[in-house]
Amino acid sequence: MTEPKSVRSGRRAALRYLAFPLVAGLLAACSRKPVFKGTDISGSSLTMTVALTDDTGRRRTLADFRGKVVAVFLGYTRCPDVCPTTMGELKLAMQQLGQQADLVQVLFVTVDPEHDTLPVLARWVTGFDPRFLGLRGTQEELKALASQLKVYYGRTGKTGDDIMHNGNVFLFDRHGAIRVLEEMGANSTTLAADIRELLKED
Template sequence: MRCLLSLFSLLAAALLLSACAKKLTFQGSDISDSQIGQNFTLQDQHGKPRQLSDFQGKVVVLFFGYTSCPDVCPTTLAELRTSMQQLGDAAKEVQVLFVSVDPERDTPQLLAQYVPAFNPSFIGLTGSKAQIDETVKAFRAVYQKQGNGPHYTVDHTAGTYLIDRNGQTRVLVNYGAGAAVFTHDIRQLLEQ
C-alpha cells in the first residue's frame, strides 16, 4: 500500500510539474529543433570584435542585410524599432544584430550611421567575406550580389532569427510579418 501511495504521489507531482511548464507558442516559425546557428566572430560598427556568445542572457534578434537595401532591410529594422517600443522596459533584455552581407560598401562607419538610426541599441556587424560567409552558412541563410559597378544590389535571406537567452536559435520570422509578431515571439522567449 505504501508503494502504491508513493507511486500516486510521484505521478501527481509529475502531472503538476508538466502543467506548470509553459508551452511556448510562436507566431513565427518554430525552428527550435533545426540546429541552425552557432557562435561567430564579427566586428561591430565601432570595430570591436563581437561574438554571439557576448549576448548570452539576452534574447538576440539577428537579421542579414545591407545598408543600400531599398525595401526589406529598412522595413524590418523599422518593425523591430516599433517592437522595442512595444516591449517597453523589457527591450533592455533584447539585442538586435544587423549582419551586413555587403562588406565592400558597408564599412563600420556607414553601419554606425545607419543601424542606430533605427534604435540606438541596435548593433551593426561586418567582417571579412570569409567571416560573413561562415556566419551566413551557420544560419542556413543566403546572399548573392546582383550586377556590377557601384549600384549593384544584394539578394539575401529576408527572414529574421530569434535566439533565446541560452544562444539557441528558436524562431524564424518571415519578412513582412509585422512588429506585433516580433513583440509576441520575443515576449515568449523573455518569459521562458
C-alpha cells in the first residue's frame, strides 16, 4: 500500500529535524576552540628551532618530538627553588595524565652549561621522571634559543653561582607549534589540564 504524499513529506521533515542536532554537533566538534588555564599564545612568533644536545649526547631539535605535546622549561640543576619545584609539578602532571603521558615529552634546557654537564643533567632530570630529557647547548646556542622564546637568564651576585632566569613553561602541540605559556608557579593540575587540551587535537 502506497503511503499518502503528506505522510512521506512528514517523515522526511522529521528525519531532517533529527539529523540537524547531529550535524550541528559534528560541526561544533570540528570547530572546537581549546580552553586553556595558562595563557593561549597560539599563533605567536615564539619558536624553538635551535639544535641542542640531550643528556645522552644526541643532537636534538623540536622536530624530533613531532606527534607529542612538548613542555619546555629553562633552568639549572643547582637552582634552589623554582627549578626543582617546577620539575616536581611537571612530574605530578605526568602522573595525572596516566597513559596519555606517553604522548608528552618534557624538555629541561639548562642555562648553566658550564656546571650542568650531560651526566649531571641526566641524573637530575631522570630523578623526577625517567622520560624527561635534559638539553644542553653552547652559550651561542642558548642565546639564540633565548631570543626565539623571548626569555632572559644571567648570573647574579659576586660569586656568580646564582642565575636569574625565566620560570615559565612553554607548551608546544603535536605539530611543533607553540600554544600555551604557563606562568612561573603553575601547578600540576593546570599543566595536566592544558596538556590534555592539546592532546584532544589532531
